[in-house]
């Protein structure tokens with residue numbers, strides 16, 4: 001199947017997953033800026049990956065706009081890359097909502113991490129505010145403590161094993 005992997009990444013985790021997927025699938029790999037200039041009608045399948053910011057997938061509107069127009073009839077897969085663990089109940093709910101909305105799109109989640117050295121100033125400020133809100137919380141649950149520890153410094157949860165469901169979906 002002629003496949004394009006398109007990604008939008010700020011600090012590099014989504015780009016890394018896109019590279020892993022495109023290598024394994026023998027697909028073309030394009031960042032979003034290049035994809036916007038490319039002719040995507042030649043592809044049978046589109047795999048779009050983007051990172052999660054404040055509970056939403058960045059550039060999801062771009063995918064929504066293309067779904068019923070340029071990509072009608074194509075196989076479309078979305079992989080979201082976030083800092084939360086894959087088995088987190090909030091992550092599951094978030095994926096469930098996306099699947100309910102994006103009918104016909106297979107949706108997956110790949111844990112990324114936090115790479116403060118590559119973040120924009122706005123992202124760093126948002127993370128600082130998030131950290132502060134958590135740190136002043138009274139009666140923190142173990143999950144809160146874990147979250148605080150996780151976002152306190154750069155960390156990497158990415159692993160090639162998370163691309164397996166994406167590849168299986170492509171080959172179905």
Ligand SMILES: Cc1cc2nc3c(=O)[nH]c(=O)nc-3n(C[C@H](O)[C@H](O)[C@H](O)COP(=O)(O)O)c2cc1C
Nearest residue numbers: 009010011012013014051054055082083084112113
């Ligand atoms: C401002 C900001 C908000 C974020 N919000 C979330 C979120 O709501 N849920 C989540 O799982 N991860 C969240 N993250 C973590 C990113 O999704 C994570 O760092 C991801 O790996 C970034 O991917 P990238 O390296 O491709 O840019 C947030 C990160 C930043 C900087």
